[in-house]
Amino acid sequence: MRIYLDSGVAITAAQTRISSSGLYVIDTLCENYNVCFPREVKVEVVDNGLVGGYPDAVRLNAKVNAGQITVERAPAVHSKYERIIRGYTGLGSGDIAILKVALQNRRNKRQVVSLSDDHLVLLIAHRL
Numbered sequence: 001m002r003i004y005l006d007s008g009v010a011i012t013a014a015q016t017r018i019s020s021s022g023l024y025v026i027d028t029l030c031e032n033y034n035v036c037f038p039r040e041v042k043v044e045v046v047d048n049g050l051v052g053g054y055p056d057a058v059r060l061n062a063k064v065n066a067g068q069i070t071v072e073r074a075p076a077v078h079s080k081y082e083r084i085i086r087g088y089t090g091l092g093s094g095d096i097a098i099l100k101v102a103l104q105n106r107r108n109k110r111q112v113v114s115l116s117d118d119h120l121v122l123l124i125a126h127r128l
Helices: 009-014 025-032 038-054 055-065 079-086 093-108 118-126
Strands: 004-007 033-036 069-072 112-116
Touching: 004 009, 004 025, 009 025, 009 038, 009 055, 025 033, 025 055, 025 118, 033 038, 038 055, 038 069, 038 093, 055 069, 079 093
Parallel strands: 004 033, 004 112, 033 069
Antiparallel strands: none
């Protein structure tokens, strides 16, 4: 199964250890699923995080470089959905990308999960 992570989920997964194993949540996700980021999420959590010196960014960058996390371009969506998504204020580029991924995969009926911890993103996804 393919899992797309938004910025908040990716950062939390790279910061949180599983007490019984000592592994980070991101390690377990990468071992069991095909983990993906939209390109915009990679910029937010890896590129900007490395500039800021965040250890979670280093961990995520290593996963990307090892091919354990795939970085993909967010798909184009129908202009109707594009207008709806862009009509909301407070969405970052990663939020918009994860919504586009969710829409595209729902339309194609693929076994894909898009994970977000952002209430607004979850609300919009439910309404679309």
